[in-house]
Amino acid sequence: MQDPNEDTEWNDILRKKGILPPKETAKDEEEEEEQLLQQQSVVKTYESMTLEELEENEDEFSDDDEAAIEMYRQQRLAQWKANELKNVFGEVKEISGQDYIQEVNKAGEDIWVVLHLYKQGIPLCTLINQHLSSLARKFPQTKFLKSISTTCIPNYPDRNLPTVFVYRHGDMKAQFIGPLVFGGMNLKADELEWKLSESGALKTELEENPHKQIQDKLMTSIRCSMPTKRDSDESDDD
Incomplete structure (x- = not known):
């Protein structure tokens, strides 16, 4: 059947x-x-x-x-998982001026963008690129970019290098211009991390500014090496 x-x-x-x-x-x-x-x-x-x-x-x-x-x-x-996978970067991407609108202005909703303007042969620029590479791996939700300064902005003066711009939704949220802002070749990766976290570009687990800790230790060392009034009086008696 x-x-x-x-x-x-x-x-x-x-x-x-x-x-x-x-x-x-x-x-x-x-x-x-x-x-x-x-x-x-x-x-x-x-x-x-x-x-x-x-x-x-x-x-x-x-x-x-x-x-x-x-x-x-x-x-x-x-x-949420799909968005998380979509918005993972994890490296510093090299761009030109032609890429700026697509990579910065159209980066995506709630995406923080860190752009480093640099030039070959400037040691501090090289150091910051190294630090940014480690930060890009540590904070993959933040979009890290780098561009040779004059390629991105024609006639950009070398005295302003290194320069770091921070963007969100295409709007500039912070700018760090010139070597004095970064503290020179003594700049550590965690100090740069703190600086970028203050702009909102990333969420750090650091509890306080690492540079402040260095300054506090330096001042403590200076105070310890300075002679006290008692030491000075004893020296006069001799």
Whole structure:
């Protein structure tokens, strides 16, 4: 005997005539689709609520509500993971002036951009590029760029190098221009990290400015090496 659930033209004719019942799988698919639509409707109701409002109404949630909210949570989690993967950089990218609009102005929503203008043969520029490479690996959500100064900005003066610009949504949020701002060749990677964190370009775990620690140690060393009044009096007595 022929299977009544089998997909054949003859069975389709018999179903249309009412001789065979509808396929069970089709009924199941309809129920699943209807349930999905109900869940999506519930999601639209709750996704406009704040976290506090959701917590206040939590006791009133039905099983369908709980299922819908869990579905919504999974959707948002998947979206967040996709954005995280999309917005990972992890290296310092070399650009030219032609790339500026695409790489800086159109970097993307909520993307912080750090652009270093440099020139070959300037030691401090080389040092900052090295530090930025390590920071790019440490903070992959921040977009790190570098460009030869005159390639990016024609006739940009060498006395302003190194220069670091910080952007977000295409707007400049901070600028660091000239060697004095960076403290010369004694600049450490964590000091540059702190400087960029103050502009908002990255979220550091450093609790205070490392350069301040160096200054405090230097002042302590100077105070310890200075003769006290008592030492000076004893020297006079001799």
